[in-house]
Amino acid sequence: MAKAKKVSESIVTMTELVLPHHTNQLGNLLGGQLMHWIDICAALSSSKHSQRVCVTASVDRIDFHHPIKLGDVVTLTASVNRAFKTSMEVGVKVTAESLKDGKVVHTNTAYLTFVSVDENGKPVETFEIEPETDDEKRRYEEALLRRKNRLIYRSP
Incomplete structure (x- = not known):
């Protein structure tokens, strides 16, 4: 691919409200629910960059720094950090805001690898990425x- 795209062109922001069916018995957001939201946000970012369907190739470690509570507003911001031949690393930053006191906390950061694919699910080249800031x-x-x-x- 000849064309390079700016990182800013890949930014996706999602906002979710933590409802009772998203929580465990302690009223904290389920880790699996957060991972689902992270995967969706990152997939949208990689697809926005590559202008193709993208599939999850790997998820790096996800650390849970602070619990996210029932009623919190979760904001996920994803962007492509780097593009390789067919794959892209996408970073996702997660924050939680308590509507009770307005406090915003950075709760998670995740790195995922996505591969852009064609109509047959075969990997295809993607655009290069141009970091500016x-x-x-x-x-x-x-x-x-x-x-x-x-x-x-990576396992063989």
């Missing part, structure tokens, strides 16, 4: 290091 450039460089680690630990 210092933060985008830092994430671009760090994505290469994470990819190298993924490839080392």
Whole structure:
């Protein structure tokens, strides 16, 4: 692919309200529910970048730094950190806002790898990514290091 796209063109923001069916017995958001939202947000970002259907290839570790409570507003922001030949690393930042006191907490960060595919589900080349800001450039460089680690630990 000849064309490169800006990181800003891949940004997707989702907002979700934590309802009772999203929580465990302690009133905290279920980890699986959050992972589902992260996967959707990242998939939309990678598809926006590649202009194709994208499938999840891998999910890096997800750390749960703070519990997300019933009634909190969860905001997920995803963007492509780096594009390789057919795959892309997408970073997702998760914050939770308590509507009771207005406090916003960064609860999670996740890195996922997506592959753009054609109508037959076969991998196809995607656009390169052009980082512009210092933060985008830092994430671009760090994505290469994470990819190298993924490839080392990938099962044969």
